[in-house]
Amino acid sequence: MEVSSVSLSALDAAEPIARRGWRTRLRSFLRPTNWSAAPEARQVPRWVHILLWVWLLAIDALKLASPVSKLPHFLGTASDWQPLLPLLGRLVLEDAAAAALFYLTWRWLIPRTLGRAQVGQYVLLSAFLVIPYALIVGGITYQTSPKKATNRTIRVTETAPGQKKPVTTVIKPTDSSIPEAWMRVLAAGFVGAFIVGSSSALRVTGDYIRGQRNRREMERQQLLTELAMLKTQINPHFLFNTLNNIYSLTSRKSDKAPEAVLRLAEIMRYLLYESSTDTVPLSREVAHLNAFLDLQRLRLPASAPDAIRLDITGTPPDCTQPIAPLMLLPLVENAFKHGDLAARPVAVHIKLDLATDGMIRFSVHNFVASSDATRDLPKQPGGVGLVNLRRRLELLYPNRYSLEVEASAEQHKVTLTLLS
DSSP: OOOOOOOHHHHHHHSOGGGOOHHHHHHHHHSOOOSSOSHHHHSOOHHHHHHHHHHHHHHHHHHHHHHHHTSSSOOOSTGGGGGGHHHHHHHHHHHHHHHHHHHHIIIIIHHHTGGGTOHHHHHHHHHHHHHHHHHHHHHHHHHHSOOSOOOOOEEEEEOOTTOSSOEEEEEOOOOOHHHHHHHHHHHHHHHHHHHHHHHHHHHHHHHHHHHHHHHHHHHHHHHHHHHHHHHHTTOHHHHHHHHHHHHHHHHTTOTHHHHHHHHHHHHHHHHHTGGGSSOEEHHHHHHHHHHHHHHHHTTSOTTOTTSEEEEEESOOTTOOOEEOTTSSHHHHHHHHHHBOTTOSSOSEEEEEEEOTTSOEEEEEEEEBOHHHHTSOOOOOGGGOSHHHHHHHHHHHSTTSEEEEEEEOSSEEEEEEEEOO
16 A cells, blocks of 8 residues: 655656757756745745736836827727727737746746856846847837838928029938837847846745745744654653663563663653754664664563564665654654554554665554544644644655555554655
8 A cells, every 4th residue: 555656856867868869958958946845936926926917017008198198089989999009919019028028037047047056147048038028029119119210302492592593402311210120129128137137036035035934934843843752752651661661671680671771861862962953864763763662662572572563675774864853753653652562463564665766765554452443532732743744844845755644443554755
């Protein structure tokens, strides 16, 4: 019942290198990076849509104000709008080009350049976007605007003072079409640069504010999780049971008593000191998990040493793969709280697999005690159960995790997958 997943990176790695032609390289260049992994960062906020179109429609209203004011009467019929159709068509094309430039900057240019801290590439690609916009919009504006100059030759006939014969003077007006066209392209270029700058400023500001808010939320959530973990995992009930087991071992002069004390000290040291960092090596998390399991095995009779089983694959003893601390223990601790430790041959079966691409798959399977299967279990105080774990995963592994829960009246299985 395990959930299998194939990462995109693995598929890309499996693709033959010979097939990666210029199209693949172009797609890789045009594909934006995940500057911000949060889902809301990949979408344009609603207020940005509203701000953009209010600004575009306000500019259109200003451009229409002068032609409408010169009309003899109110625009009531379709024929009254006939003189304004060329202007309206031009404004629609200009708005479409401006919106395309704005959204292209937001969705592609910023993640591709500033998201990778490449300011020089941002300037070059901005010019790559603004120049076609200026040529298109400037050309449309010039073609649809009324011409102020004509190409007709003007002849002026006049009699000079002191002469009887009139003199005809031919005046050829200067052709200003080329300078006027380029002036309109230049004006459109300034507008395009303003659109790119506005989109960049809004995107950078929004992502900065979102990042600051998420960072503060992560720090607060991490602190609350650590405090809640200390209250629930290292609670008096757990300590008393462990100390009673150690006392029983010492009274029988068992060789396991020193090891039990050492395991308890390792758990306390890890929870109080080593788990305060953002990430820890996977080997340290596994060592902490083994220490917890060794203490739990003290609750079982000597005839069932394999009732708690831990299978680890792909993880060497000195594995440095980073993982958030105390990410695996809540799933294991929940199995001992509500699991049937009398089930045989295996009461709790734990699997940990580290793939070559850094993906971690961790699953916990246990049988449910008959007393817990027939009654509703109360929710854990402080939210340190699955709800709290999901919240930590959303903050620490956004879009890089999956948590599958399979529960029935007889057994319970949880599978956690973390992508690198």
